[in-house]
Amino acid sequence: MSILSTRKADKIDSLAEGGTSLAMDALRRTFRSPVAILGLVIVGLFVILAIISPFIAPKDPYRPYPELKSELTPSNIPGPMPGFLLGSDQNGYDFFSRLLVGAQQTLFVGVFATLIGVAIGMIIGGLAGAFGGWVDSVLMRLTDIMLSIPSLLLAISIAALLPGSQWTVIIAVAMIGVPVFARLLRGAMMAQRSSDHVLAATALGVKRKTIVFRHMLPNSIGPVIVQATLTLATAIIDAAALSFLGLGDSDWRRAEWGLMLGNAQELLSVKPSLAFFPAIAIIIVALGFTLLGESMRESLDPKNRR
Amino acid sequence: MALLDVRDLSVVFKRKGTRPFTAVDGVSFSVEPGQTVGLVGESGSGKSVTSLAIMGLLPKRGAEVGGSVTFSGTELLTLSDKQLRDRRGRDLGMVFQDPLSSLNPVITIGLQITEVLERHRGMSRKEARVEAAELLDRVGLPDPGRRIDEYPHQLSGGMRQRVLIAIALACRPKLLIADEPTTALDVTIQAQILSLLSELVSETDTALIMITHDLGVVAGLCDDVNVMYGGRIVERAQRHDLFDRSRHPYTHGLLQSIPRLDAPRGEPLTPIRGSVSDNIEWEQGCAFAPRCPNATDVCWSDPPELKADDGRMLRCHNPVAIGDAVTEGAL
Numbered sequence: 001m002s003i004l005s006t007r008k009a010d011k012i013d014s015l016a017e018g019g020t021s022l023a024m025d026a027l028r029r030t031f032r033s034p035v036a037i038l039g040l041v042i043v044g045l046f047v048i049l050a051i052i053s054p055f056i057a058p059k060d061p062y063r064p065y066p067e068l069k070s071e072l073t074p075s076n077i078p079g080p081m082p083g084f085l086l087g088s089d090q091n092g093y094d095f096f097s098r099l100l101v102g103a104q105q106t107l108f109v110g111v112f113a114t115l116i117g118v119a120i121g122m123i124i125g126g127l128a129g130a131f132g133g134w135v136d137s138v139l140m141r142l143t144d145i146m147l148s149i150p151s152l153l154l155a156i157s158i159a160a161l162l163p164g165s166q167w168t169v170i171i172a173v174a175m176i177g178v179p180v181f182a183r184l185l186r187g188a189m190m191a192q193r194s195s196d197h198v199l200a201a202t203a204l205g206v207k208r209k210t211i212v213f214r215h216m217l218p219n220s221i222g223p224v225i226v227q228a229t230l231t232l233a234t235a236i237i238d239a240a241a242l243s244f245l246g247l248g249d250s251d252w253r254r255a256e257w258g259l260m261l262g263n264a265q266e267l268l269s270v271k272p273s274l275a276f277f278p279a280i281a282i283i284i285v286a287l288g289f290t291l292l293g294e295s296m297r298e299s300l301d302p303k304n305r306r
Numbered sequence: 307m308a309l310l311d312v313r314d315l316s317v318v319f320k321r322k323g324t325r326p327f328t329a330v331d332g333v334s335f336s337v338e339p340g341q342t343v344g345l346v347g348e349s350g351s352g353k354s355v356t357s358l359a360i361m362g363l364l365p366k367r368g369a370e371v372g373g374s375v376t377f378s379g380t381e382l383l384t385l386s387d388k389q390l391r392d393r394r395g396r397d398l399g400m401v402f403q404d405p406l407s408s409l410n411p412v413i414t415i416g417l418q419i420t421e422v423l424e425r426h427r428g429m430s431r432k433e434a435r436v437e438a439a440e441l442l443d444r445v446g447l448p449d450p451g452r453r454i455d456e457y458p459h460q461l462s463g464g465m466r467q468r469v470l471i472a473i474a475l476a477c478r479p480k481l482l483i484a485d486e487p488t489t490a491l492d493v494t495i496q497a498q499i500l501s502l503l504s505e506l507v508s509e510t511d512t513a514l515i516m517i518t519h520d521l522g523v524v525a526g527l528c529d530d531v532n533v534m535y536g537g538r539i540v541e542r543a544q545r546h547d548l549f550d551r552s553r554h555p556y557t558h559g560l561l562q563s564i565p566r567l568d569a570p571r572g573e574p575l576t577p578i579r580g581s582v583s584d585n586i587e588w589e590q591g592c593a594f595a596p597r598c599p600n601a602t603d604v605c606w607s608d609p610p611e612l613k614a615d616d617g618r619m620l621r622c623h624n625p626v627a628i629g630d631a632v633t634e635g636a637l
Binding site: 195196197199200201202203204205206207208210214215218219 | 361363390391392393394395396399400402404407408409410411412413421422425426470473474
C-alpha cells in the first residue's frame with residue numbers, strides 16, 4: 001500500500017474513533033499480519049487453557065488411580081484406556097489431566113519469571129537512563145557482568161544456591177532477563193533524553209521527575225513490552241531446562257511441563273509419549289509467544305511502517 | 307532597560323580528543339520589551355546555539371558558555387538549575403523547529419498544555435483544562451474542545467505548530483524565542499503561522515527573538531536584524547536599512563541568492579560561492595573571506611571588528627557600496 005493511501009486510511013480511522021494513541025495504532029498494525037494472528041491465537045488458547053484446565057480436566061491430576069497403578073511395572077506404563085485418554089504416567093496418575101493442568105503451572109512460571117525480570121531490569125535501566133553519569137556507568141557495568149555469564153549457566157548457579165522450589169526456578173529464570181531489560185530501557189531512555197520533545201519540555205521548565213515519568217519512560221517502554229513477550233517464550237524453555245537438569249522444583253508431583261519432561265527422561269524407552277507431549281506443548285507455546293513478540297517488534301519499528 | 311541583554315556571549319564545545327569548537331563567539335545584542343529581533347544565518351552560523359545558551363539548555367558537560375545574559379536585571383548564566391527551571395516556560399518561552407518531534411507522541415496535546423499551566427501558574431487540573439482549550443482557540447486550532455484530547459500524530463503540521471505556540475505562550479512569557487518555527491511547514495502554512503505569531507506577540511506585548519535562515523521571514527516580522535556568520539554577528543541593522551542597503555557582502559549575497567519575481571526571466575541567481583566549511587578562523591582574519599567577492603589581503607590577515615557605521619553595526623573591511631543593494635519589495 002502506498003504511504004499516501006495509508007495516511008488517508010489512518011486519518012479516516014482517527015476521525016471515526018476520536019482519540020487513538022500511538023500504542024493503539026501500533027496494535028492495529030500488528031494484527032494486520034497473519035503471523036501475528038497465529039501467535040495471538042496460540043497464546044490466547046494457551047492462556048484460556050491455563051485458566052479453565054482445572055475445571056475441564058477429566059480426572060484429578062494429583063492423585064494416583066488404582067486401575068492405572070495396578071498395571072504399572074518398571075518396564076510397562078499403561079497406554080490409553082477408557083477414561084484415561086493418554087494412559088498413565090510413571091506414578092499411576094492420569095497423564096492427560098496432568099498435561100492440561102500443566103498449562104497453568106507453566107504459564108505461572110513463565111509469567112512470574114518474566115514479570116520479576118522486567119521489574120528488576122526496569123528499575124536498573126530506569127535509574128541509569130534517568131540519571132546518566134556515574135549512576136549509569138556503575139549500573140551498566142553491573143549488567144555487563146551479568147550479561148557476560150552465559151544465561152543458562154547464570155540460572156543454574158542461582159538455582160543451585162537456592163533450595164529447590166518453584167520460586168527458585170522463577171527467580172533463577174528472572175535473573176536471565178534482568179540485564180536484557182535493563183539495557184533495553186536504559187538505551188531507549190538515553191535516546192529520549194536527547195529527543196526534541198524532552199528538550200521542549202525542559203525549555204518549558206517542566207520538573208525533572210515529570211520529564212522522566214511522563215516524557216521519557218512512556219516513550220521508552222515499547223521495546224521492553226516486546227522483549228517481555230519474547231522473554232515469556234524463553235522463560236518457559238529455560239524453566240523446563242532447569243527442571244530437566246534436576247535443579248527445578250523438588251515437588252515431583254507438580255504438573256508443570258518442564259518438570260514432567262525432566263521426570264520422563266529415564267522413561268524414554270518405556271513410554272516416549274511421556275516426554276513427547278510436554279515437549280511439544282512447550283514448543284508450541286514458545287513459538288506462539290515468539291511469533292507474537294516478533295510481529296509486535298516489527299510493527300513498532302518505524303522502518304517497517306506500512 | 308532592555309528586557310534581555312546578551313553581552314559577549316560565547317559557546318565553546320569541548321570534547322576529549324578533538325579541538326575545541328567555538329560555535330558562538332562574542333555575540334552581543336539586546337531585546338526591548340515587545341520588540342521583535344531577528345537572528346539570521348545559514349546552518350552552522352551559531353544562531354540556534356545562541357538561543358539554547360540563552361535558555362540554559364546546552365549540556366553542562368562539553369559546552370562552555372561565557373559572557374553574560376541578563377533577563378530583566380537577572381543574570382541567567384549563573385542561576386541554579388532549579389531557579390532556571392522556574393523561569394523557563396514562565397518568563398522565557400521557546401518554539402522549536404520541528405513541531406512533530408517537539409511534542410510528546412504518547413500523551414494528548416491537552417495534557418502537554420495543562421502540564422505547564424499547573425507547573426507555573428498553580429492551576430488545578432480542571433482550571434488548566436479550561437484555560438488550555440481557550441489557548442488552543444486563540445492560536446486558531448479548529449474545534450479545540452475535541453482536539454484537546456487528541457495525540458500529536460492526529461494533527462497536521464500546521465496544527466502542531468499552533469499547539470506548540472499555545473504551549474509556549476501558555477504562561478504569558480515576556481520573551482519568546484522561536485527557533486526556525488516555520489522551516490518544517492509548507493509555504494502557505496508558514497505565512498499563517500508567522501502572522502499568528504506576530505499577532506499574538508503584539509497582543510500580549512511579548513518580545514520575540516526570531517531565529518531563521520529565511521530572509522523572507524525576517525522581512526515580514528522583525529524590527530532589528532542580526533546577521534550571524536561563523537558564530538559572530540557580522541551585521542546588525544533595522545529591517546529596512548538591512549534590506550534597502552545591505553552593507554556586509556554576506557548579507558548582500560544572501561539577498562541576491564533569493565529568486566525575485568521582478569527579475570527578468572532566465573536571469574541566473576547569484577549564489578554565495580563555497581560553503582561554511584571553507585571558513586578560516588576569526589583569529590586569523592575574516593571568516594567569510596574565502597567566500598567573499600570583495601575580499602582583499604587585509605581580510606585574510608586582520609579580523610574585522612564590529613563597528614558602528616551609518617546607523618548600523620558592521621563587521622567588514624570592504625563593505626558593499628551603498629546603492630548597490632536589493633530592495634525589500636522584491637521579496
